[in-house]
Amino acid sequence: MEYIYAALLLHELGKPLEENALSSVIKAAGIEPDMARVKQVVETLSKVDIDKILAQAQAAPVMAPPVAEKKEVKEEKKEEKKKEEKKEEEEVALEGLAGLFG
CATH class of the missing domain: 1.10.10.1410 (Arc Repressor Mutant, subunit A)
Known part of the structure; x- marks a missing residue:
């Protein structure tokens, strides 16, 4: 150099x-x-x-890295995980009720 x-x-x-x-x-x-x-x-x-x-x-143009997009993706993943957990809990609860009547 x-x-x-x-x-x-x-x-x-x-x-x-x-x-x-x-x-x-x-x-x-x-x-x-x-x-x-x-x-x-x-x-x-x-x-x-x-x-x-x-x-x-x-x-030569210099582009800044997109920081905000990464946070949004992480938040979406967290929301999806929470929704999946709620669905799983509901399914487990329904399975227990089905055992009583089935």
Whole structure:
């Protein structure tokens, strides 16, 4: 990630994305740069329109998770359980009465 952050910093400052510049930024952060990774990042990002990608990332909508729906579902389940319990109790009571007459 440090390599991408360094590349974004260079881009933001309007500096060209070159191996020497990228490795200098990484060194300034206190990290010994891996020149293979530096070369790979420079090569890959030179083919990408960074401004376009940043604009797309900022425009991406963020949806909040639906919290209220979960509570309603739980309440419905509780009501269903209560109704089922009442039906079972009524059935047991009716079975007892049927035994008296049957």
